[in-house]
Amino acid sequence: MVKQYLSYAAGALGHDAFYATLSTYFAMFVTSVLFVGKGAGTDAKLASIVITMVVVIRLVEIAFDPMIGGIVDNTDTKMGKFKPWILGGAIVSSLGLIAIFTSLFGLADSNTTLYFILFAIIFVILDIFYSFKDIAFWSMLPALSVDSKVRNKFGTIGRFGSTIGAQGVAIIIMPMVLFFSQKFSGTHNGTETRAGWLGFAIFIALLSFLGAWATVAGTKENTSLIRENTEKTRLRDVFKVLGENDQLMWLALSYLLFALGYVVTNSLLLYNFQYVLGAATKYSMVGGITTVLGIISVPLFPVLVKAITRKGIYVGGIIMMLVGYLLFIFAGTSVVMTLVADAVFFFPYPMIFLAALMTITDSVEYGQWKNGVRNESVTLAVRPLIDKLAGAFSMGIVVLAAVNSGMTGNAKPSDISAHGLFIFHSFMFYMPIVSLILAALIYYFKISLSEKRHAQIVTELEKKLEAQEAEKQN
Template sequence: MNQVKQYLSYAFGAFGHDAFYATLNTYFPIFVTSVLFTSGANSKQMIGVVSAVLVIIRLIEIAFDPMIGGVVDNTRTRWGKFKPWLLGGGLISALALITIFTPLGGLADHSDMGYIIAFVIVFVILDIFYSFKDIALWSMLPALSVDSNTRTKFGTIARFGSTIGAQGTAIVVMPLVVFFSAKFSGATGGAQTRAGWLGFAVVIGLISFLGACTAAFGTREQKNLIRENTEKTRLRDVFKAIGENDQLMWLALSYFLFAFGYVVTNSLLIYYFRYVVGKASAYSGVGIITTLLGIVSVILFPFIVQVIKRRGVYIGGIVMMLVGYVLFLFAGTNVPLVLVAVAIYFFPYPMIFLAALMTITDSVEYGQWKNGTRNESVTLSVRPLIDKLAGAFANGVVMVAALQSGMTGNAKPSDISTSGLLQFKMFMFYIPIILLIISAFVYFKKISLSEKRHAEIVNDLEKKLRAEKAAGQSIGDED
């Protein structure tokens, strides 16, 4: 299969996937707090309950994502082990996403308990099938090549697509919501309605599913001696495979702290523009800036990583993000200065993600070298698990921040008290700053799986497996 076609297909799959992720983790909470529960006597209570449900479901899922990785690893079909889950998971999760952007048949207005029950059912279905799709998509990476340089190319082009998907969503979300609000509800003056948000969700759901189809039909698993040395993973051994991989575990801790802090700040940005700056329309500028910078950042990654390696990218990127936080604190309501802070804060993010992804991917061979078994999807399931877990905690933090700060419904910037603004800054800036500092420290102290070390491990594995294969053939000839 043409290599360029594979790169582009994988990139479009990541594009649709991250548009879905951004919609679920950044914009669904806004839908809940802005138009779903705004006027009822129990509106604030319902926002709190939905927030708690999101966090609880994601916490429970911690135990299931590695199992889902085990199921994907054990899948044997003529289409490979990833494609069935990409297609099935992509379709069902897209339909479920559209469903949660509705009042669930009017239950949100007439039956609080009925809505919660229905929401739990739909969201669990969404979460399960999104997990299958998520793990299948990203655990394809070690199956596409065992060479670190080729993996970096696949990872870079995939991150290129996912950056455009996630940040591009920030550009189109408000225009689409306003357009569909006017189209289906007759809203004027930029007002947002439930129908407007539903229209937006339909567009994202369709893009997500088309991306899954493209990745499924446009890529091919590589066959080689190292990948052939794979046995079926028993479910009881799934957590053992993760727990015994020390580099994977330390990276998981560092990346969780990083992702949690980033998602909280990123999710609260739209509140910052609406309730602090007082110019919600200026938020589209965030999408434009982050999309352009994301493209540049991803393009530069292969060149920068050659010079300062993954360790330099990860830790140096976090330092740059901290500079962005400092600028945020001085920007106040100055829109141009806020956008400059956004630019400095966001620019290294795609590179840090790629550095983490490449380290996790290389830990597949590290685990195989250390423990004697190869677990592609189980190992790669850790990264989606962390992102979803960070997103769940962030959803909870965002909704709590909105409630505590008074940033709900039709509140105006003048309605936000000094105390509310201080609490908001604590959630958006101070807590994430602490998380990022700890993340960089853990990576610096505990991660030793460099590009050079991975190449040595692959070489050792190939020699060992060739020797074992030759010994087996020799015994067979003697018999």
Template sequence: MEAKKESHVKQYTSYALGAFGHDAFYATLSTYLMLFITSELFNGAAKGVKAHMILIITTMMMIIRLVEIVFDPIIGGIIDNTQTKYGKFKPWLMVGATISAIFLVLIFTDFGGLTNSNPMLYVIVFGICYVIMDIFYSFKDIAFWSMLPALSVDEKVRNNFGTTGRLGSTIGAQAVPIIIFPVIVFFSHMFSGTSGQTKTQAGWIGFAVIIALFSFGGALATTLGTKENTSLIRQNTKRTGVIGIFKALGKNDQLMWLAASYFLFALGYVVTNSLLAYYFTYVLGQSNKFTFAGWIMAILGVISVSLFPVIVEKVHRKAIYVGGIGIMIIGYILFLFAGHSLLGVLVSVAVFFFPYPMIFLAALMTITDSVEYGQWKNGTRNESVTLSVRPLIDKLAGAVANGIVGLAAVHCGMTGNASPSSISAGQLSLFKSFMFYGPMILIIVAAILYYTKVKLTEAKHKQIVKELEAKLESQKAAKDKKTATDAQ
């Protein structure tokens, strides 16, 4: 019993380390790549050319991600159909981590000065590198999170894996706003000979290398430290073709309703979170204070995730998801009154962010439980295909958010070396619509959808698991009996 407990602790830790590196990578890709493109990449170009190139790059990124997400369920199917002595997840986790890390660093360069010497060639090379990075990031993303139902079918152990995983991912994601500007400034001093708070492209590349190492190291820790669970339920699988993959998703009504709700929620959150750095830089004029927001989100994230197992036992997932969104709405309202007050903004950040990790966990555990729901309803178990929906939604939300952030930056005058004094009242009002009003509407609709349409509760999942085990044991007994009869 003691050995089993120690094994679980080792696996929880390994999974948390993987989540740390994975979400540091995701935060960099979904939030801070846009900041690099809009504030640093085209600084040598004329103002009109800069705005034009920013819109081309952001539009291209959005289109690439929208097209690529169609393939996420297929990537899930490839992983589900993989059979190696290392399991089906770990090979793709390491391959994806290695290649995506290399190409993350590349897209934080100007490819030898192409942004100024040949901007259109830069766009082509960037597009190719971005596609390669995104595809292999998808393999890593889906392989990592779809391990969750394979690690255990026990609701308590599964919640523990989800909670420790989310703890690691929360720290990883919030480590980025804590370190980003200090790291960029450090490498700018080291490689460009700058002083003060000046940020250079060399500084951004140094930052990208650090994140790439976090991502690869975390994937390695998960690969070496976790073990797939073998059970009768998990053996109820078969190879699934492309058409079967999309049929399996379409027939899982609870997964689809959750997906619709979570997409609206994720889009609203990512837009606001992505524009937070712009708020500190172009509204407050205190980009060096953005680190404080990172520390607040990191500390509250740890507290929020740690509270999840206790709260979910008392009030269950539906109350956490809907109630958490209610708290975020209060955060939005506080933001609207914060104005140029640093203290007011930091308080707003705290209230807005605190429930986010618990809402994410409520959604993740519902998606994870829908693996058994789909198996119970359709007769086939699809782990990676089902869990691919969550990364798919995050990337879809990230793609749309990137487009929105690019538009906001250009139309609100928040590019390059702009300052708070150069932002007009009209531009500030438009910025608030992008950062606050639109996202508020999205997450309110998300709460309504989850509350009215998602019926897959913890009690319902427990009942489904019992029915599946009874059914599969009965089928196994009948098969064994027939085999014995035939042998006679």
């Protein structure tokens, strides 16, 4: 069992390092080094076009995620239903990540129209295969066990790995980009280059692939009477299945608001260090602090969930994050206070994620109990769908905030006006605060699928299916 836990954690580490790179740092690559030297207005316009394309592509593709979940659910191979998509998705999406962190053979400089066309094709392929991998990886969770306690362990160790992966990127990104910039471009004094960002992207792509391979090689799907009671879902019925699961839909709305607020703030944090604090090289400290806090926070989840339940963790965690926002607002240009604020803001995040993930996972049996049909990947596709939706909107918001506040290219903190700073703070703090408050209220008042209720549902399902099996034998 230990091997399975570690293998799943390794996959989560590489997977979330990939997600953080794509959703949080790709926008920085585009606005800081991809389009530079054609004039501030032109550079900002070209960067905005790329990010707008990403947002549109992801929003369109997101509509197909439940159908991708249906395809995964209907997969039947010797490797199981999940592993082919995890490995295949990792290979294609990793190659795609490397490609988009380039100028595409110099087209970004010589022929921007052709660059945009080629970029769109590559990003569509990348996003589709990433979706297959993302949905297959997380929807494997209910297949590893139907026991909520065992699921909590898999979810916790998975989140442990993903926390190290996502926050570890914050530690290595600037040192690695600067190292490869010096190595391949001969730069000095903290100058970033495209080659530096490409070296970083190659490292993340390799990490994603190796993590996927570890999960494929080291985990095993559980077989049980409940899991065997699975019917193939027609693609045209996928959205009907989701819509009939009321607990899943309320959780989806709450988690979307939560994820959007968190990702926007987290994505703008590097801009805050570079263009407000003037301390981009100290951004690695954020990754160090949050990685340590993640190592502490994630193992606390199984302990706290017994004491205060998932609802207490989800709502209480958001309240703690709101305190972090207040500290951010009063931090001003103090690096130390900003780090303290980020520590308070981040600490409950892994536990809130786990509370949401476990609620979604338990809604598999809830949907089976309510509707008579079990849909693992279709149900679990909701969480990746929401994260991608939040990431897509966030990427657009980040570029909108950067362009409208003057934080692009080689701008310095002294170049940012008071009005520009207010715009930046509105995007980074004020709007996310409203989003998180709404998320907490929805979860508190609308989610009734507790751990106790899930255990009752599993017991009822087992009795019902055992009775049906006995009738068949008679």
